Amino acid sequence: MDAMGKKIGADLYLFQMKWVAWYLPILYVAYFAIVWFLDEPDIRSMSLLTFTFQTTTIFMLVCGIISSSVFLTTYVKYGVTRKAYFHGALLSAIGLAITVIGLTTILTWLVRVLNINVFKEVVLSSLGVNSWLLTSVSYFFVVMIYFLVGWLIGLGFYRYGGAGGFVTIVVALVVVSLNDLLWAFNTPKPLMGLFNFEIPVPNVVVAIIASLAIATITAIAVYKIVKETPIKIA
């Protein structure tokens, strides 16, 4: 990866971490408040990591959607190539996903260690009570895929306008639904609830490899679109 890509990656990471600095604490407070005060078995059994993961899919989707319109224009204006922007934005998203999932994993583990009564019923994730590494790695992949499809949608609208944008929304829906078939995490995927097809959840190794493939293909699609995108003058 080129030096400029790394530089942009670091800058975009720090920039978006300002949003994370607001987002995560609010989310944590919400989680503890809900578990403490609501007697909902569904929520009471949900771990902080799973709760954060579910909302982080949308957080990363939004980061992806706005990336092109906010950062691409600015960087090209300051003489940076689209390729360097692509590398930087991708690196920053990987950094964000690692930070959010990593921090939350540590905090969730602390909650477990402290052995507080209210959190007795908490189950780490659908992957198992003690699947710390597997859960955090798979959550990382899933939130990255949400970022990538958001990026695809944002670019779709930026480059092709309304009609092209809607095509990328359909592609994004298919991608996140396919990915959730692999994991059965029930991540947000609008409309897809209407279709009720289920397949047996595959082996985790298969799921990780397939997720990696989905992420790579989506990233390549993003790069193909971004590399010749005209910059808007507005």
Place this chain on the structure above:
Amino acid sequence: MTRKVEAQNIRVTYNEFEALRDINFVLESGKIYGLIGRNGAGKTSLLSILAAYRKATSGEMKIDGDHIFENEKAMAQVTFVHQTDYKDNYDTINKYFDLAERYRPTFDRKYAEQLVKVFHLPTNKPLRKLSAGMQSAFNVTIGLASRTPVTIFDEAYQGMDAPTREIFYNEILKEQARYPRIFILSTHLISEMEYLFDEVLIIHKGTLLLQEEVDTLLERGYSVTGPSSDVIEVVAGLHVLNEEQLGGTKSMMLYGELTEEKEDEIKRKDLEIGNVSLHELFIHLTKEGM
């Protein structure tokens, strides 16, 4: 260091519409170029290619022999100042100076801060709170202080009052003396900015009508005034741009080299030869249907 920008057979199409075709030119450092053309002539499309904002449909745009589009080295040498919408922008001028300092190795922050004082710009207010003229002055500040070998101002004066425009023009001349580069000024304010230009490029309906030194271009335009019949006789076979009639007196605007023989003939008939401004030449060279 001398720089050269070269356009070879640039063509740009948007779906079916051909915005630019057969554009060829060479620009050299140390010169200020005026880019003029009517609305929709293709000026911004052309500048977008130069600044790597878009890729030409075909043809090549190069700096010192290197392709510009997606070329890190080449793109770092071009600054494109155009109207920008800041209505949702909460960042301050200082934030943008930080950005320019980080991504433009040639950015001179001290000079930028001097310009901020000259233009009376507030550095701690979000850009959205600045007036249109102040936003333009800020854009111009970034363009001037970035000191890239190619600096483009595309109607950068929008909203500026006359004294501010004057400061802007003076700064271009001072910068050109201090750090000679290629300045491209795309403008509709021809009479006001004419004195800045070394060369003029006129673009009309997607083609480059001419690229000429200003003095040469002005020598090519002249008017002949006198009794109608004499004027009509003398201009036969010449390129007439415009004619005006007042009673029996006719004035014709002509374009082309004024040969000595022709000049003698005009003088023999006691007709008057007058100058034509760049503004007038532009209007008549780009008249509908030409």
